[in-house]
Amino acid sequence: MNTNKSYTTLKFELQEKFGVITINRPTKLNALNTEVLSELKELLTDLKSDDKFEMLGLILTGEGEKAFIAGADIAEMADMTPSDAYTLGQLGQQVTVLFETIQVPVIACVNGFALGGGCEMAMSCDFIYATENAVFGQPEVKLGLIPGFGGTQRLAKLVGRNNAKELIFSGRNVKADEALRMGLVVRTFATKDAMMAEAMKTLKSIAANSPFAVGIAKKVMNEGIDLTIAEGLQLEKRQFSGIFSSEDMHEGTKAFVEKRAPNFKGK
Structure with a gap:
């Protein structure tokens, strides 16, 4: 841009x-x-x-x-x-x-x-x-x-x-x-x-947090506002499980275990 x-x-x-x-x-x-x-x-x-x-x-x-x-x-x-x-x-x-x-x-x-x-x-x-x-x-x-x-x-x-x-x-x-x-x-x-x-x-x-996770949290919260609690929980569960395939999730959890600052890539 x-x-x-x-x-x-x-x-x-x-x-x-x-x-x-x-x-x-x-x-x-x-x-x-x-x-x-x-x-x-x-x-x-x-x-x-x-x-x-x-x-x-x-x-x-x-x-x-x-x-x-x-x-x-x-x-x-x-x-x-x-x-x-x-x-x-x-x-x-x-x-x-x-x-x-x-x-x-x-x-x-x-x-x-x-x-x-x-x-x-x-x-x-x-x-x-x-x-x-x-x-x-x-x-x-x-x-x-x-x-x-x-x-x-x-x-x-x-x-x-x-x-x-x-x-x-x-x-x-x-x-x-x-x-x-x-x-x-x-x-x-x-x-x-x-x-x-x-x-x-x-x-x-x-x-300083995972940009990818923040973006997903924003998406889930915005989409969930018009859903029933049951529908919203299903949406959250799908996105929660899906994020386990992201690089940021693996980096963040690994950094926590290794007691170091994470190096997030936003993906």
């Missing part, structure tokens, strides 16, 4: 083997339009399909201090037909699925507003870190809309059905402390710099 490729609405940086995607429309509070979503889809597809690109983790954040992603670009949406809206919704959902299914762990680092599509993008990551000034919400009903990039589905899985209904039906915003209590956010930080530093530290600690 060409990591030096430039984008109009995004910045992508590789720090060691960890990627940082920054939504870069600060004058529009990093709002999502078709161009942003198309560039995200292109970048994530490239990252996911390049077997030779040994990225070990990914951070998604927004440029500046005011907003992670303030929502979808309402000016672009105002005159859309139902067909246009279907295409936009499909594109937004494709991006969230790419975040959800890319093998490496993805941390959303939310600074400021994460509303509408911004909240939906954050929820498609593996977990969310937030600054104390972060604000989350799905305010679409205030515009005569509903969430279209997965909010009606993912929010309930994260905070429970009734909490999700209350948030989506009312359109109210929640600050970082309430989002933390709800389980939408896993950690909060006083500053964006502190959050980004801790997110990178977390990714590095995860990368």
Whole structure:
């Protein structure tokens, strides 16, 4: 993959083997339009399909201090037909699925507003870190809309059905402390710099483990969320037994017996 490729609405940086995607429309509070979503889809597809690109983790954040992603670009949406809206919704959902299914762990680092599509993008990551000034919400009903990039589905899985209904039906915003209590956010930080530093530290600690095993654990947990416990256990059993054929499993167990640090290859 060409990591030096430039984008109009995004910045992508590789720090060691960890990627940082920054939504870069600060004058529009990093709002999502078709161009942003198309560039995200292109970048994530490239990252996911390049077997030779040994990225070990990914951070998604927004440029500046005011907003992670303030929502979808309402000016672009105002005159859309139902067909246009279907295409936009499909594109937004494709991006969230790419975040959800890319093998490496993805941390959303939310600074400021994460509303509408911004909240939906954050929820498609593996977990969310937030600054104390972060604000989350799905305010679409205030515009005569509903969430279209997965909010009606993912929010309930994260905070429970009734909490999700209350948030989506009312359109109210929640600050970082309430989002933390709800389980939408896993950690909060006083500053964006502190959050980004801790997110990178977390990714590095995860990368010390087997990348192959982490990827399988992510896959099993994401797929199992919609299964019954019996179905989920069957899925886990199949993946648990299958991983015994991996190089990382043999290296990890051998290293433990030999009392040395493992040298994982991610396969």
